[in-house]
Amino acid sequence: MRKKSLMLAAVLAAGVMMVACGRTSTLPDNSQDKPVASQQTESKYSFELKGIELKTDGDLTEYTSKLGEPSGGYYEAKSCAFEGMDKFYYYDSVTLHGNDKLYSITLMDDAVKTKEGVRIGDKKDKVVSAYGSDYTEADGQLLYESGNTRLSFVMKDDEVQSIIYSVK
Secondary structure, eight states: OHHHHHHHHHHHHHHHHHHHTSOOOOSOOOGGGOOOGGGOOOOSOOEEETTEEEOTTSBHHHHHHHHOSOTTOEEEEEOSSSSSEEEEEEETTEEEEESSBEEEEEEOSTTOOOTTSOOTTOBHHHHHHHHOSOOEEETTEEEEEETTEEEEEEEETTEEEEEEEEEO
């Protein structure tokens, strides 16, 4: 009986670990359709921080060495998505996330804006005016895609709550 209980506990623990590292998004998973790096086209979406152009899938180490010490600190944790560590750099109003490559750029408040002039707090009309009507709307987000980059505007009551550049 004890052996069965231990086995059941081990199976449950393994299941919990798999779920904890699993996807929770209901957005479509395009990972099978993702071309290899040499086939990807250049994205028209990038973000400028301290005069440095940041692009998803760019060299995170190069970017952070140019940007200097993050004002809000640095955090890393074992990654559930890939081998190695997830690294988070907290600069004023912006979070960079990746490992060797930059996987996402998250704008945290209205102190910063996209190159097209959109910031947190702006209305949906301004986003569409700046980026056009070629977007997908899913899970309360306006999603724009170019090359290997997805630009997400998280919306609530037609107002931008967060802006995220991420690798598709």
